[in-house]
Amino acid sequence: MLPVGCTSDHRPSPDRPRWQPRPGTPWQWQLNGRADPAAADVPVYDIDGFENSAADVARLHRDGRKVICYVNAGAWEDFRPDHADFPAGVRGRPNGWDGERWLDIRRLDVLRPLLEKRFDMCRDKGFDAVEPDLMDAYLNDTGFPLTAAHQLAYNRMIARIAHDRGLAVGLKNDLPQIPQLVRDFDFAVNEECAQYDECARLTPFIEADKAVFHVEYALSTPEFCDEARRLGLSSMRKRLELDRWRQPC
Template identity: 65%
Template sequence: MRRPLLPAALLALLLAGCAQSPDDEPSGPRWQPRPGTAWQWQLSGRLDTSVDVPVYDIDGFDHSKATVAALHRQGRKVICYLSTGAWEDWRPDSGAFPKSVLGRGNGWEGERWLDIRRTDVLEPIMAARLDMCRAKGFDAVEPDNMDGYRNRSGFPLTSRDQLRYNRLIAKLAHDRGLSVGLKNDLDQIPQLVGDFDFAVNEQCAQYDECAALQPFIDAGKAVFHVEYEVPTGRFCAESRRLKLSSLLKKYELGAWRKAC
């Protein structure tokens, strides 16, 4: 869903207000979701907080500190969805990205792959976004578009570039006391499972790839999994065997869900 850009002055206030202060230093161990943990993933539409699950994954920009606090009062952990590997033209900080780091479209309207080699540019922007998640009280972050090297990004990205960038995002999250999930990027799971606290996967059943997520399960880390086109009767038995946290959702990722 496209949203209007915020004025530059308001953006500056947003980022300033999300900067960490000494009182905001992480305290205590990070949240570690276990295999089989039930969840809800909603990135569009009016948030439905009535789903009786212990984990909600919601858009970090769209929701307020009050919304996160309300979910906490209901006993939920809350994951902050962010795109860290692609630019989105409707985000309030979209103007902070120079044109030189914007690549090809990634298939979604208003989105373009980022040149993840340019950590000099991207690290402070992503740090500010994670400060926002921290300031709003989120427990974890779901960084999206973490596999640009496997796509036609417009840049000559390598697997080494991707590993370096993904580990940077994980470190930025951990430095703020946030758990962090590896989104898709199946080929690099063996190298990255130790850097991430859980995984988020789309369509591993449709493409017969779910076994690749086993390292997370073996490490006692949840795999939050979604299918869009395959009916539950074709993937839930295997999901239960693998201890995945599986849902059937619609592509718009509204409130509707069908759990295994």
């Protein structure tokens, strides 16, 4: 595997150039528990920010990898150590995952300091980038009257929080707003664009020389890999539990 420029002092800083993943970069996505560094010989790991320590991140860096910090930015999770910091008034309807409720993304005054603490955690553990999840609340039944304008303001706030800490940041799904947000984000993370025949909508990131990290769950690799390679996506098949298993294109 080619090294990706890690150094012994790997804490991100706004004074240093941010990491910019390029189209076609292979990756591993493991959110179930601590990262398994032997699971995949790839230059990028996307792992849970709470479940993994600074030592886990450092080990991946020693192997020549860049590391993305997964945090939930769109839903409250009752199993996170900071769950009590989120006031009841910003918690909406359940989102279909155990212990999670949509957040009222209109409340930037409440949510910004909470997300800043989470992104501080990512920076302090030495992560290179952040994958904020659930960036398309306005497309869902959240219990709040959210609009596309609310989502744009929220997503741009998230990008600024990351960049202020020297972290790259990915746009998770939210395909309709890619034209407005591609300049604000350093890469994209997408689930199931092939299943819903939407992968071409991610081309603004590829055209901007920014990676699109893409997974499918239900489709087999022969059903989506040809198109993924043609579009320049970094694609693989994963199980819904996002464990160590992967089947890359």
